[in-house]
Amino acid sequence: MTKPLALWCHARARSTAMGRMMFERGDHQVFDEPFARPYYFSDQRISPRRTDVSPDPGLRFDHILRQVLDAAADKPVFVKDHAYHVVRHVTPAFLALFRNSFLIRDPNEALPSLFARMPDMSDEETGYAALVTMVEAVERTGETPVVIDAADIVARPQDTVAAWCAAVGLRHRPDALSWQPGIPDAFDANWWGDPSWHRHLSASTGFSENRQRDYPSPDDHPRLRRACENCLPHYHKLRRLRLRIAGDARDSIAQMPVAET
Template sequence: MSHPITVLWSVPRSVSTSFERMISERGDHTVFDEPFSRAYYFGPDRRSQRYDETIPGSAATQVLAEVEAAAEERPVFVKDMAYHPTELLDREFLARFRNTFLVRDPAATLTSLARKWPDFTDEETGWADLDRAADLVEDLGQPLVVVDADRLCADPAAVVEDWCERMGVTYDPSALTWEPGMRPEWELWGEWHASTSRSTGFGDLRPPPPPPGHEDSRLRAAYDAALPVYERLLAHALPG
C-alpha cells in the first residue's frame, strides 16, 4: 500500500528549502528537492533552454513515477515550484498528493531571483503557476494549507506544529534545528541552497525590501503580477 506524498509548492527564493531541511531532519520521509525541475530544465521535452545538458530519466512522467515509487516504501515529502511540472499541472496530478504551499513577500523573492537570474522569465518567477495550483487544490476540495516565510521564521514552533496538525503529521520539535551542511538531495541546485547549508535552524529573516520602483519596469511588472497571488495565499497563512 502506498504511503502519502506531501508536496510543498512554492516560488524561488522563499525559504522553502529550510522547510524541506526541517522535514529531512525528522528522518521519517523520503525527501525530494525540486524533482520536476529536471523535466523543466534538463528533460527531453524541456520548456527552458537555460541549460544545454540533458539528464537521462528526466521526462516529467518519469519523475512522477520515481516519486510514486518511493512512496511504496515510506512517506514522501517533495518541495517544488509549481511551474516545473506545468505540463502535468491539473486536477488528476494534484489529486495524487497532499498539497501545501509556502509563500514569501514577492518584493523579497523577486529581488533575490533577479540577482541570481537577471534574465528570469515570467514563468520562472513561479507565482502564476502557484496561483493555478491553488485553484486546482481548492477545486479538489482540499484546504489551502499555507506557510508564510516571515511567520515561519518568527515563530517556527507555532507554525510547524499547526502545519503538522493540518497535514496529518506528528509534530517533532527536535527537527526545528539541525547540523549545517549540504544534503545529497541538493546536488542539482546546490549553489541555490548555500545559505541553507550554513544554517542550523530557520533563523531571522530580514524585512522585505520596498516594492520595485517603476524605473525597473521588468521587476515592477513581475511584482505587480505576483502581489495578488501572495495576498490571496497569505490570507490562509498558519497559524490561523
C-alpha cells in the first residue's frame, strides 16, 4: 500500500483546485475533506455548527480514517482537508500514515471568501493556527514540511505544481493543469448544503484568479479585519517554509504578505 498523499490547508486556500488537478491525473482516488464529516456531523463532532443535522455514529473519525486507508490499499489516494478538522488527532503515528504536504494563502485573500459564506466563523475555522500546529508536528519528526502558497500556484502553476510533485514523490503531469468545467462526482458539492463553495471551481478550466469576486472587505467588517490580523503572523511563518521554485525571488519577499496576481 502506498501512503495516502495529503494536502492539509485552511479554508479557501485553492485546495479544491489542487484536488481537481489530482482528479484530472486519473491515477489517484480523491477524497475531498473527508474529516469534515466527523468534525461537523458525527456523534463525536467538535463543532456545534450543524446541530440541524442528526449526529451520525458512522462518521466518527476512526471510521473515516479507516475508509481512507482501506482505499489506499487498492489505489493511490489523495486527500485534501483542513488542518483544524484533524489537529486534535495529530500524533507522530497519525502523521506517519500519510505523505504530508501543506497549502497556504494570504488571509487577506482567503478569509473574505470564507466570511462571505460563514460570517460567524470561529477562530478555529479560520484554520491558520491548526496548520502551524501540524507543520510544527512534522518538523518534530525530523522531516522538512512541504509547503506551497496559493499565490505561487496562480502566478506560476507549471513550476509550482512541478516543485510540489517532486517534493511529494509524484511524476509531474503538465496535462493535468487544465480541465473541463464542472465538478466531478468525487467532489460532493452538496454535502455541506451550499454548492456556492465550489462556484468558482465549477466554471474554471485551470488554476486562475477569480476576477469576479464579491467578497466583503476587512475594512468594512471589524470581525473579519481582526481575523485577518490574527492569522497573518501564522501565514508569514508558514510562507517562510514554502518550496523553492526555479527563479523564485523568495528571499526578498519572504517577510511580506503576498496577494495573487
